[in-house]
Amino acid sequence: MSLLNMNMPSEGSQIIMRNIREQRLSRNWTQQALSERSGVSLSTLRKFEQTGKISLESFVKICFCLDLLDDLISLTEPKEQEFTSMDQLLEKSATKKRQRARGK
Numbered sequence: 001m002s003l004l005n006m007n008m009p010s011e012g013s014q015i016i017m018r019n020i021r022e023q024r025l026s027r028n029w030t031q032q033a034l035s036e037r038s039g040v041s042l043s044t045l046r047k048f049e050q051t052g053k054i055s056l057e058s059f060v061k062i063c064f065c066l067d068l069l070d071d072l073i074s075l076t077e078p079k080e081q082e083f084t085s086m087d088q089l090l091e092k093s094a095t096k097k098r099q100r101a102r103g104k
Contacts, residue, residue: 010052013052014052017048017051020049020063020066020068023066031045034066037065038061038064040058040061040062045058045062060072
């Protein structure tokens with residue numbers, strides 16, 4: 001089980017916030033420098049580093065500037081379902097994929 005799975009979402013947000021801050025500091029960038037590079041306002045960046053709250057769009061911009069966007073994208077890719085029994089595999093095979101409804 002991963003570290004984030006053992007924490008509540010708010011704790012996970014705090015961990016992510018600290019990690020992003022450490023990424024910024026490891027590059028010796030000020031908040032102002034990251035703000036200018038990412039296009040995220042300085043006040044938004046400050047609020048994020050204090051509270052962990054930020055819009056997805058701003059978070060993606062920051063991750064892009066910190067060269068973390070590819071990692072973020074790969075983390076959100078759907079994973080292959082792992083089967084623990086042959087019955088689960090057969091059930092999955094028998095289930096038809098959901099199709100889009102046709103307009104009338």
